[in-house]
Amino acid sequence: MRIAILTQYYLPETGAPQNRLHSLARNIVDAGHEVEVITAMPNYPAMRVFDGYRRKLSLTEEIDGIRVRRSWIFVSRSAAMLPRLVNYMSFVVTSLLNGLRMRRYDYVVCESPPLFLGISAVLLAWKWRARLVFNVSDLWPESAEKLGMVGDGLALRMAYRLEAWLYRKSHLVTGQTQGIVRDIKARFPAVPVTWLPNGVDGDVLDGVCRDEDWRRKYNLENRKVFMYAGILGHAQGLDVVIRAAAEYKDLEDIAFVIVGDGPLSDDLQGLARELGAPVAFIPSVPKKKVLSMIADAYAYIVPLKRLDLFKGAIPSKIFDPLPLGVPILLGVEGEAYDLFIEEGRAGLFFEPENVAELSAAIGKIINNEPLRDELGQNGKAYVQQHFDRRVIAAEFLQKLENRAHE
Numbered sequence: 001m002r003i004a005i006l007t008q009y010y011l012p013e014t015g016a017p018q019n020r021l022h023s024l025a026r027n028i029v030d031a032g033h034e035v036e037v038i039t040a041m042p043n044y045p046a047m048r049v050f051d052g053y054r055r056k057l058s059l060t061e062e063i064d065g066i067r068v069r070r071s072w073i074f075v076s077r078s079a080a081m082l083p084r085l086v087n088y089m090s091f092v093v094t095s096l097l098n099g100l101r102m103r104r105y106d107y108v109v110c111e112s113p114p115l116f117l118g119i120s121a122v123l124l125a126w127k128w129r130a131r132l133v134f135n136v137s138d139l140w141p142e143s144a145e146k147l148g149m150v151g152d153g154l155a156l157r158m159a160y161r162l163e164a165w166l167y168r169k170s171h172l173v174t175g176q177t178q179g180i181v182r183d184i185k186a187r188f189p190a191v192p193v194t195w196l197p198n199g200v201d202g203d204v205l206d207g208v209c210r211d212e213d214w215r216r217k218y219n220l221e222n223r224k225v226f227m228y229a230g231i232l233g234h235a236q237g238l239d240v241v242i243r244a245a246a247e248y249k250d251l252e253d254i255a256f257v258i259v260g261d262g263p264l265s266d267d268l269q270g271l272a273r274e275l276g277a278p279v280a281f282i283p284s285v286p287k288k289k290v291l292s293m294i295a296d297a298y299a300y301i302v303p304l305k306r307l308d309l310f311k312g313a314i315p316s317k318i319f320d321p322l323p324l325g326v327p328i329l330l331g332v333e334g335e336a337y338d339l340f341i342e343e344g345r346a347g348l349f350f351e352p353e354n355v356a357e358l359s360a361a362i363g364k365i366i367n368n369e370p371l372r373d374e375l376g377q378n379g380k381a382y383v384q385q386h387f388d389r390r391v392i393a394a395e396f397l398q399k400l401e402n403r404a405h406e
Helices: 016-030 081-100 117-128 142-146 154-169 178-187 202-206 213-217 239-246 265-275 287-295 308-312 335-343 355-366 369-386 389-404
Strands: 002-006 034-040 058-063 066-071 107-112 131-136 172-175 193-195 224-229 254-259 279-282 299-303 328-331 347-349
Touching: 002 016, 002 081, 002 117, 016 034, 016 066, 016 107, 016 389, 034 081, 066 081, 081 117, 107 117, 117 131, 117 154, 131 154, 131 389, 142 308, 172 178, 172 389, 178 193, 178 308, 224 239, 224 287, 239 254, 239 265, 239 279, 239 299, 239 355, 254 287, 265 279, 299 355, 328 335, 328 355, 335 347, 335 369, 347 355, 347 369, 355 369
Parallel strands: 002 034, 002 107, 034 066, 107 131, 131 172, 172 193, 224 254, 224 299, 254 279, 299 328, 328 347
Antiparallel strands: 058 066
16 A cells, blocks of 8 residues: 655654654554655744754655655744644645645545645545545544634634535544544544554664653752653643642652643743742653653653543553653543553543642652552553554554455
């Protein structure tokens, strides 16, 4: 099979879709198929095109043996709606123009969000007479509506119509969580939908070693570090971490670390200063570096805002600490709780946005090294058994074969 992966986000950017899609591409190639990636000039999350990629309309490179075809994208640091829409639509146009110059593919795998990229995917699939696989990692525009990012009106109604059109044009729709799959099946019973979960790469994690050098830079030697690494955005509800940390500011052997960038970075740092919370803020670092830092953490915090929408969410950052034997403090209800707390027993749960419960979970694990080790080992065994990306990719390819013969 010849497969084109169409995504706005890809390596060398850091982030969940970047790593997940690169792993999928590598595993598909290892299975004997051909893959090319159509993506934008790297710019996320700083919203500034990386050095070496600026002032270019297109560029082709190889990353780990995967051919990556890039095209220009409009980039702005503004959080206003119009610049964000121009950002999305500029890549819809340039990715289409880039793809039209490429030879035929059997499948187009399109990553959503952004939802608008599906327009380019449908047109490329039509041009190549290819089958479209629409991968949904976030239910957009539903999530944008419930987070208050998009108000009710014509734009929202048009977005829902675009979503429905893309699903119906797809040979197969894949959802990153079972909750996403259930939602799409309930609204579009005639659309073929299957689960394509996130997971862990054994070969990547085998090379990760605990890195204690970063502790000296941030004055964290001999301290139990509770860490979060990822986007600093609205959905994460990270103020709960700051407020819980403030309750431990008198304990010198405890520290909190937040790694990453995002629209709320300045607000969170301001809140930490206001409360005197012992939180070290570290800008985004390459994937292997952040994994080495996570491996040296005492526990890893995974928060989200308390919304019904997120009961079907599995934050991708769960898959960083668990295979490294680091337990999680999970502030996510629903599917993630069922899998990683109830079934996997990989950490402790706290009610989303509940400072008292997060503080209590921190207190429970601080002076209980056997509990910390038990939870960490449980999580490592659980993700290795159920979320191996090689197995996930093989099952995905089998689903494509089965669907082609239906």
